[in-house]
Amino acid sequence: xxxxxxxxxxxxxxxxxxxxxxxxxxxxxxxxxxxxxxxxxxxxxxxxxxxxxxxxxxxxxxxxxxxxxxxxxxxxxxxxxxxxxxxxxxxxxxxxxxxxxxxxxxxxxxxxxxxxxxxxxxxxxxxxxxxxxxxxxxxxxxxxxxxxxxxxxxxxxxxxxxxxxxxxxxxxxxxxxxxxxxxxxxxxxxxxxxxxxxxxxxxxxxxxxxxxxxxxxxxxxxxxxxxxxxxxxxxxxxxxxxxxxxxxxxxxxxxxxxxxxxxxxxxxxxxxxxxxxxxxxxxxxxxxxxxxxxxxxxxxxxxxxxxxxxxxxxxxx
Numbered sequence: 001x002x003x004x005x006x007x008x009x010x011x012x013x014x015x016x017x018x019x020x021x022x023x024x025x026x027x028x029x030x031x032x033x034x035x036x037x038x039x040x041x042x043x044x045x046x047x048x049x050x051x052x053x054x055x056x057x058x059x060x061x062x063x064x065x066x067x068x069x070x071x072x073x074x075x076x077x078x079x080x081x082x083x084x085x086x087x088x089x090x091x092x093x094x095x096x097x098x099x100x101x102x103x104x105x106x107x108x109x110x111x112x113x114x115x116x117x118x119x120x121x122x123x124x125x126x127x128x129x130x131x132x133x134x135x136x137x138x139x140x141x142x143x144x145x146x147x148x149x150x151x152x153x154x155x156x157x158x159x160x161x162x163x164x165x166x167x168x169x170x171x172x173x174x175x176x177x178x179x180x181x182x183x184x185x186x187x188x189x190x191x192x193x194x195x196x197x198x199x200x201x202x203x204x205x206x207x208x209x210x211x212x213x214x215x216x217x218x219x220x221x222x223x224x225x226x227x228x229x230x231x232x233x234x235x236x237x238x239x240x241x242x243x244x245x246x247x248x249x250x251x252x253x254x255x256x257x258x259x260x261x262x263x264x265x266x267x268x269x270x271x272x273x274x275x276x277x278x279x280x281x282x283x284x285x286x287x288x289x290x291x292x293x294x295x296x297x298x299x300x301x302x303x304x305x306x307x308x309x310x311x312x313x314x315x316x317x
Contacts, residue, residue, distance in 0.1 A: 013067055013070065016058070016061070016062050016065070016070045019058060020058055020074055022044060023054060023058060023077050024077060025041070026047075026081065027080055029041065029045055030084055030246055033248040034248060035211075035248050037216075038215060039213075039215055042211040042212075042215065042218075042247065045246045046243075046246065046281045047281065048084070048085060048244070048246040049085050051081060052078050052082050052085055055077055055078030059071045059074035062074055084246065087268070088245065088262070088267075088268025089269060091265050091266035092259075092264045094293040094295075095291055095293055096293070097315040097316060097317045098315070098317075099199065099315060099316035100195050100196075100197075100199055100316050101313060101315045101316075102129045102130060102195070102236075103130070104128070104129070104131075104203075104236055104286055104313075104314065105122070105123065105126060105128045105130070105300075105309055106132040106133075106134070106205070106238035106239045106284060106310050107131070107132070107133060107302050107309040108134040108135050108207075108305055109133060109135045109136055109137070110135055110304065110305040110306045110307065111137065111163065111164065112136065112138075112140030112166075113140075113305065114140070114302050115303040116144045116146070116147040116149070117147045119147070120144065120149045122300055123149065123152055124152055126300070126311055128172075129153075129171065129172045130169065130170070130171045130173070130201075130203055131169070131170040131171070132167075132169055132206075132238045133167060133168045133169070134164075134239050134240045135163075135164050135166060135207070136160050136161075136167055136168050137160055137161065137166055140160070140166075141158060141166075141168070150170070152172075153170040153171055155171045155172070155173060156170045157169045157177045157191045158170075159186055159189055164207070164210075165187050167187055167189055167205045167207055169189055171191070171193050173194055173195050173201075175192065175203075176191060176194070177190070178192050178202070180202060180227070181221075181225060182224045183220075184220075185224075187209075188205060188207055188225070190202065191203050199316065200233060201235070201236060202232060202233050202235040202236070203238075204236070205238070205239050206238060206241055206285075207242075210242045218242060218249070222241070222243065223249075225253050226252050226255075226256045227256065228256040228257055229256060229257030229289050229290070234289050234291070235289055236289070236312075236314065237253070237258065237286075237287040237288075238285065238286040238287065238310065238312070239285075240283055241284070242283055244282055257289060258287040258290065260286070261285070261287070261288060261294045261297045261310075262282060262285065262286070262297055262299075262310070264297075265297040268282065269282065270282060271299075272284035272299055272307055273307050275306070283307070285310065286310050286312040288314050291317045292314045292315065292316055293314065293315040293317075294312055295314065297311065297313075298310075
């Protein structure tokens with residue numbers, strides 16, 4: 001009987017350790033700032049806020065089973081991850097800014113399947129000045145033209161393509177195409193928007209490749225976005241980054257002088273992407289120069305897409 005009890009004790013402890021491995025893995029990767037160099041670890045990191053809850057439940061189970069050390073470790077790891085996640089729900093003070101106000105919207109069209117009329121209606125309702133389009137196919141571009149997008153936003157830099165590689169920038173202001181993203185400029189186009197009065201805003205439509213279709217290409221295309229703000233003018237980088245704030249690659253971009261609009265407004269946990277009707281994680285972002293004030297941020301539904309659009313109203317210094 002004593003041997004059987006010890007065996008059961010070891011079995012339960014072993015199972016707790018086994019189910020605790022995802023928690024430990026995320027805590028280690030997040031702390032050392034490494035995305036894991038494989039798509040499944042990158043995907044696991046994207047679930048960090050959920051892993052916090054998972055860890056708390058695991059700790060509670062371990063303590064109920066009187067596995068004190070296992071419960072304590074799980075609780076400590078959960079607390080560590082909570083420290084990383086908590087700032088996303090707290091709004092930040094905005095820098096002093098009294099320059100021009102620009103409304104930016106970024107929308108992933110899901111291989112061109114998003115409803116063009118609904119997107120144009122959204123642009124008009126939000127009085128959007130700059131629209132970044134991702135996964136823009138030639139058919140999607142034609143649909144948007146028929147829906148009247150280019151009557152509302154007449155200036156454009158467009159690179160439509162089949163599949164996920166098409167992107168474009170549409171604007172109320174005159175645009176001059178610029179190469180801001182090196183080798184990925186065709187897929188992640190950039191443009192200088194002339195706001196008038198000698199004011200120029202640099203725009204980048206971000207869409208690094210998804211890690212599950214090429215981790216190292218995703219990492220490289222993320223690096224293409226991370227030029228320091230001291231190396232260029234006022235810039236807004238908006239789109240589908242295929243990354244959350246728990247990915248070191250995105251935090252590297254932010255460290256170059258940018259602010260995530262969602263986090264700055266306390267909406268950093270609002271999901272933008274899903275594989276079904278239930279949103280899962282925030283992969284879409286609006287990054288702005290830290291000298292720019294963020295006056296509003298919203299996540300908006302786009303019928304026909306697996307992503308929700310991200311909108312930010314920013315005021316320049």
